[in-house]
Amino acid sequence: MVETPHQTFPAKNSRHILAYMDNGYYEVDLRGKFLFCNPAFLDLFGYTLTQITAMNFNFLADLETSRFLDEVCREAGRTRKEITGIVYRFYDCRGRELTGKMSVCPLIDESGQVTGFSGILKDRTEVRALREDLEINR
Numbered sequence: 001m002v003e004t005p006h007q008t009f010p011a012k013n014s015r016h017i018l019a020y021m022d023n024g025y026y027e028v029d030l031r032g033k034f035l036f037c038n039p040a041f042l043d044l045f046g047y048t049l050t051q052i053t054a055m056n057f058n059f060l061a062d063l064e065t066s067r068f069l070d071e072v073c074r075e076a077g078r079t080r081k082e083i084t085g086i087v088y089r090f091y092d093c094r095g096r097e098l099t100g101k102m103s104v105c106p107l108i109d110e111s112g113q114v115t116g117f118s119g120i121l122k123d124r125t126e127v128r129a130l131r132e133d134l135e136i137n138r
Contacts, residue, residue: 018038019038019039021038021040022040023040023120023121023122023123024037024038024040024041024044024120024121024122024123025037025038025040025041025118025119025120025121026038026041026057026118026119026121027107027116027117027118028057028116028117028118029115029116030077030114030115030116030117031056032056032057032058032069032070032073033053033055033056033057034052034053034054034055034056034057035053035116036053037049037052037053041121044092044098044100044121044123045060045090045092045093046092046093046094047093051093057069058070060090060091061088061089061090061091062089062091065088065089065090068088069086069088069104072086072104073104073117076104076105076106076117077106077114077117080106080108080114081106082103082104082105082106082119083103083104083105084103085101085103086101086102086103086104087099087100087101087124088100088102098123098125099123099124099125100121100122100123100124100125101121101122101124102119102120102121102122103119103120104117104118104119105117105118105119
C-alpha cells in the first residue's frame with residue numbers, strides 16, 4: 001500500500017500511473033544504479049529496461065554533470081527532502097544531447113535509512129532549442 005496524506009491505495013495503482021505518464025520516472029540505489037524506470041524514461045533515452053538497469057545514472061551525462069548530480073543526491077539524502085527544478089544536459093543511446101528538468105527525492109526504508117533516490121524527468125530539449133533560436137534572432 002502507498003500512503004498519501006488523504007488516503008491509502010494499492011501500490012499497483014501507482015505503477016499503473018507511472019506506466020502511462022508522459023514524463024520519465026526513475027529509481028536508483030545509493031550508487032546510482034537503476035532499479036526501475038517507466039516507459040517514458042526508456043523512450044527518452046532509447047534504451048531497453050534490461051540495458052538501463054545494468055547502468056549507473058552517471059552514464060547518461062558528462063563528467064561535470066555527473067558530479068553535479070552526485071552532489072544533488074547527497075544533499076537530498078542529507079536533508080531527506082526532494083530537490084526540484086534541476087536542469088541539466090544528458091545523452092541518449094545515440095549520443096544525442098538532450099536537456100532535462102528533473103527532481104531527486106530520497107527513498108527511505110521502514111527503518112528510516114535512505115536506500116536510494118527517485119524522481120521525475122521532463123524532456124526540455126525543444127524548449128532549450130526555442131530559447132537559443134530566440135537569442136540568435138534578437
